Amino acid sequence: MTNRILMEKKTAFALRFQFKCFNNTHSHHFDVMLCYDTLGPRPSKDDKGMLFRRLCNCGHSDEAQLLSLSLLQYQVDFVKAATLGVKNLIRLVKHWFRTSFAKPSQENRFRRLPSSYTVELLTLHAWQLAGKPIFFSLLQGLRAVLRLLLRCSELCILWDKLYTPYCQGVRRTLQEQTRPFILDPANPTFNVCENCNAWDEVAVVARQSLLKPLLNGVQASGPWLLTDSW
Template sequence: MWALKCYKCECCGSDYVSYKALKYHFRQKHFGKVHWEECGHEVPRERLQHHSEPVQERSTMQTHKLSWENLEERNIKHMTTEISKTCRMCSRRFGTILSRENHELQEHRFTASKRAQMSIGFSPHHMLECKSPQELQRFADENIRPASGPQSAACVAEIMALLTRIQACFPVPTSRVIQGGSYIKGTDTQGCSEIDIVLFSDVFADVNHCKKQLTEGLDALRENLKQTSHGNRILMGKRAPLSLRFNFVCTEGLHSHSFEIMAYWDILGPAPSTDLKLHLYRRLYLCDDSDMAQLCALALLPYQVDFVKASVARVKELTRLMIHWFKTSFANSTEENKFRKLPSSYTVELLTIHIWELAGKPLLFSLVQGMRAVLKLLVRYAEIEVVWHRHYCPTFPIFVKVKQKHTRPFILDPANPTVNVCDTCNAWDEVALVARHSLLKPLFSGVRAEPPWLFTDDW
């Protein structure tokens, strides 16, 4: 049987059955247009100067006419801004991952050998050099698992005291505070402890008012924190548009925690109704302003934290190993591939929970078998498709539309049906390459799948 040849447009990713049809499409849709880096869209040459003006100076008519009926157009517009379709060398955005990869090969000579050179970078004395499960456990206890006992108690006390300071120093009164990050979820490691703080305030009338006031409020918080007794142990990071970032050093263990402080109006409240959550999902789906979407999604942080926290202690231990693997197995980004994005810690957490669920949710299991299962799945990343239905049902219109449009790997945020968390990475091919080399390391030499991990034999 003859295979049907497909002609794909490299500008937008559309498929056509003939070269003539592709050529006609190009002349109708892309001819005479220039790709504008700032927004990722194509703009007619004659309107390029007008398009480069600040957004505030342009007409807002298009924004006002957007409604629930034109979801397909909005979805396509949003998909073009995803990191997964952004070149890791020059940050140019494309309509599909395939067109991005073709661009990287043709324009940047990103061949297989170059990928290997820029991807693999195992650190000295890597945990994969361990030769037994017992040796891996000792390595994890000494180098990965965070401190426990009195040191952990002292750390908790210091963080709680700092949280009180943050609330007092923020110039806007807060109605509710929620916490997230690896430290709160129990997946932090010795070298990576993240704490996200969201300050909800009723002073903000809506998202636009919040964006206007947020910069001044975070600047004031920055200066106020420097004047407190904790100020000499706070190392402020680079300015971010919507958050304040800094490292805080604990006195007891001389280790640090990475803080990110954000603020917003309490759009859901502590006990939202189902209708209110569905309204937020629709708002997120329709939103084409990344800053606004980020602020609105802060209301879902408690549900994301609870989802990860609900897993058993052994799963969190496996998650720490995988986070450590990501941090110690890849070559550092260079000036050439400075736009490369590896999966986020949240993506790693969800991927590990999925593997655990495939194994039947055992309370105790071999960490070597668990790591081997996760790495084997990463090698087959193009087959990853994970969805949970704890906060939205399979017939929910937004979920249906997102699933129809998805590209693999696909892990839908369990608390937000509009976000594929895998889209924060544009280097899944590198992840698969490093995972394949990792499986050849001494830790997995001669290891075969054992119950309940027999399903990995098919991988």
């Protein structure tokens, strides 16, 4: 079975690999990470505050990586709290990312597109800017996200309800970093955009997609009227 496993990345805390199927060349992609539950099942505000302060003070050490792992469930919970319509829009935007960019190759081997989590947060942000509608057109939602990606070099997005007021200083420092900037709703030390080095390509592909028949000439309608100014 080992000849069917293609290891992509290995660190002290995570594995990323592909597993090839038997009957064809299709592969399944896996990310395996440590689980580090330092907070326990019912953490108090004081427990959370202590963790966030430790995280903000330990820099880029191994301890910071372990503490970050303990916050992964909060990332999941943040996205799961969205409405069904937004979850469907997230699936659509992820499908666009999977099908609209050149496949990994020797030429683009150093390219890193936005992570799945980053895509989820970008979609949630576009929906929130539209006023958090319950019912909406998926076409209008997709158009809004693509138009938002045209301005990705200007993005500065904060969700800090979970860890305010513990890490104000770190937040201010991070905001001074290069755009785009999306502060992780679960981790006050992590700009989720920093692992992507292909934002220019993302903007170009978004512009090309807006010119295709499905979206070309589509006019914004409520509650997405604000997207015309993007």
